[in-house]
Amino acid sequence: MRPSSSVEAHHFEALGTSCSLFGAGVTRSQLLQGEFWVRELGTRITRFSDHSELALLNGAEGEWVDVSAEMECLLREALRAYELSAGLVNAAVLPSMLAIGYTRSLTAGASSAKLEDARPAPRLPDVLSLQPGRARLELGCGVDLGGIAKGWMADRLAARLGPNALANLGGDLRAAGSGPDGDGWPVGFAGVTVMLRDQGAATSSVRRRRWGDLHHLIDPRTGLPSRSGLGEVSVVAATGCDAEVVAKTALLLGPGLATAYCAAHAQAWWLS
């Protein structure tokens, strides 16, 4: 089914990936405002800019820094993701990300890896402190929000667009409302179509963002790229952020435990 005439769609490139916004009963202006919100927040939470809000937090050398409301929410979500995943989705893997050579956007290519510098990540709640409007990282620690940011942003963006909208940020998506025809938003999910109503979906994979024998998905237990035996996991969950966390956790758990974890936390899943 193609979007009916009452559905407005808008596609753009941001966050280093493809983004799509859909809304029933929304104006094109609202979708463009959504794109602006993605771009503006993206510049603040990227770790690839020395001047971003995240870079300032990572470079604060153990001092408290002021953070925006969005950054504070995102950091709280990172702590929640840590709990939901039993520590497997751990934003404190930044030192390992740098050690494997993921120091800049992969469109510019990875830098040389220093695997001997990779180490198990510390417990995020032990190194990240939050107060209203302020945050602090322990000296020598850093966070990367790439593991949850797109799902979290898709959740907020769908809510901003209106009661009947869908935001897809690089495959991490949130569908709000009953969709164009009242029976949900039709979303492609591992080769089938599912009708999502106030649900999110996400895919985690080690088959993209690869260079040599390395990839971007760090197992915080080892500090090295995951070798769980799973290559890709797609999940439908209550929100886009939950879907992203559950997909990543299942992938890191591997084939032996992923099914049980998904059965407890997801509404649909595909393991490969």
Add this chain to the structure above:
Amino acid sequence: MRPFLLKLGATALTLGATLASSLYVTAHLKNPSAPLQPTVLASQQGRSVGGVTITPGVRRGDVQPVTSTYAS
């Protein structure tokens, strides 16, 4: 007097057990992270279609999707 004391004791025992059990249950709320029993797990796993497991909380459609989830 003795039958009355027995009834009183039985009543007190019943009320005490009721109170203690309710306090215990209140103090031991369900833990959503607890491992699921195999029977519960099986009922939640839903049906598997082409390698995709879909629980009753998600409805399948037979229309063209407007967008997809994918790895990026």
